[in-house]
Amino acid sequence: MKEIYGFNHYTFFTEMSELSRKHGSFDLSLGLPDFEVDSRLRYYLKESADNISHSYESLEGNALLIDNIIKFNAGRKNSIIIKREEVNIVPCSTFALYTSLKSIINQGDEVIIIQPSYYTYAPSIVLNGGIPVYYDLEDDFTIDWDRLQSCISGKTKAIIVNSPQNPTGKIWSQSDWHQLYELIKNQEIYLISEEIYDIYCYDNIEHYSSFLHPELRKRTFCIFSFGKMFHATGWKVSYLLAAEDLLKDFRSYQQYISFSTNAPVQYAVAKYLDVFDPEENRKAMENKRNIFNELIQHTPLQVEQKAQGSFFQIVNFRNISKTMTDVEFSKWLTVEKKVSCLPVSAFYNAKANSDYIRFSFAKKDNLIINALEHLRKNL
Numbered sequence: 001m002k003e004i005y006g007f008n009h010y011t012f013f014t015e016m017s018e019l020s021r022k023h024g025s026f027d028l029s030l031g032l033p034d035f036e037v038d039s040r041l042r043y044y045l046k047e048s049a050d051n052i053s054h055s056y057e058s059l060e061g062n063a064l065l066i067d068n069i070i071k072f073n074a075g076r077k078n079s080i081i082i083k084r085e086e087v088n089i090v091p092c093s094t095f096a097l098y099t100s101l102k103s104i105i106n107q108g109d110e111v112i113i114i115q116p117s118y119y120t121y122a123p124s125i126v127l128n129g130g131i132p133v134y135y136d137l138e139d140d141f142t143i144d145w146d147r148l149q150s151c152i153s154g155k156t157k158a159i160i161v162n163s164p165q166n167p168t169g170k171i172w173s174q175s176d177w178h179q180l181y182e183l184i185k186n187q188e189i190y191l192i193s194e195e196i197y198d199i200y201c202y203d204n205i206e207h208y209s210s211f212l213h214p215e216l217r218k219r220t221f222c223i224f225s226f227g228k229m230f231h232a233t234g235w236k237v238s239y240l241l242a243a244e245d246l247l248k249d250f251r252s253y254q255q256y257i258s259f260s261t262n263a264p265v266q267y268a269v270a271k272y273l274d275v276f277d278p279e280e281n282r283k284a285m286e287n288k289r290n291i292f293n294e295l296i297q298h299t300p301l302q303v304e305q306k307a308q309g310s311f312f313q314i315v316n317f318r319n320i321s322k323t324m325t326d327v328e329f330s331k332w333l334t335v336e337k338k339v340s341c342l343p344v345s346a347f348y349n350a351k352a353n354s355d356y357i358r359f360s361f362a363k364k365d366n367l368i369i370n371a372l373e374h375l376r377k378n379l
Helices: 012-022 039-051 063-074 093-104 121-127 145-150 174-184 244-257 263-273 278-296 326-335 365-378
Strands: 087-090 110-115 131-136 156-162 190-194 220-225 238-242 312-316 356-360
Touching: 012 326, 039 263, 063 087, 063 238, 063 263, 087 093, 087 244, 093 121, 093 156, 093 190, 093 220, 093 238, 093 244, 110 121, 121 131, 145 174, 156 174, 238 244, 278 312, 278 365, 326 356
Parallel strands: 110 131, 110 156, 156 190, 190 220
Antiparallel strands: 087 238, 220 238, 312 356
């Protein structure tokens, strides 16, 4: 299998999904919602096909969409007040991450990744000439700020943070952002803050964006995803918040990579934001998390901490096997027990094993119920 800069084209995420299909397993491995989008969203896409010119949108994005993003963020409980010059529409969050890095790092610059983390981070750094530096969370997936500080060097150019976090479901608080700023305030270090699960915060926890920190926002690329927000991941439209000077540099690269973003979808999303109630989607996903966590108690699998946010729940499997690696266990559960998951070690650069597997609860209720009932009977 050909590799690019040390990263394999064929990811474990793809392998587990294909293994699930091959063996007819209940697939709770990937964060791909399998339920229908709001019918109004589909209506606006149809309206878009009839009403727009189908030409390129502007580099920064559809004007109505930008207006509605500003209104949406102002309407949050932790209100984010932004200017038009701080908003940019992008094809997807991965594009935003890659192009943000391209606009700030030079050959040999270091970028800190907090692990476990999504698998696109390190390749995006390496493809832009940077060097990934890995910081592993504590055993309970909290941050040791002194250890994180020890990862910072004179070559550090950026830190990537994901909140709510995939796979742990942890959420950064106002205090966390303040502590991060204290670590980096005396160096030219930027923040890539991926906040794509922003509306999916549970148990009365409110999302607190990095962009609310008055000093961090001057050096932050803050990434959001309409695909996750509307559980319409195939639409591939996201947005980025950044200071005006940072967005100017970002666009200088964007114009040569994608230029603009899907015009019909931008129009549809803009119209839908006028009627969208994020609380409905949040409640629906929290209910799915609760169904999962209630039913898994009837199996030997153990939830140590309920996910605070995101689409995912991590689970300790050591009551079932003390000897299998998490990769071996994930494959065994998928093939032999017909329920698919992911090993948490897949979210690390060089971790061979962990005590945890990750399930996605962003699925139809019946799929979650049937999968967990199957495990109850067969584990």
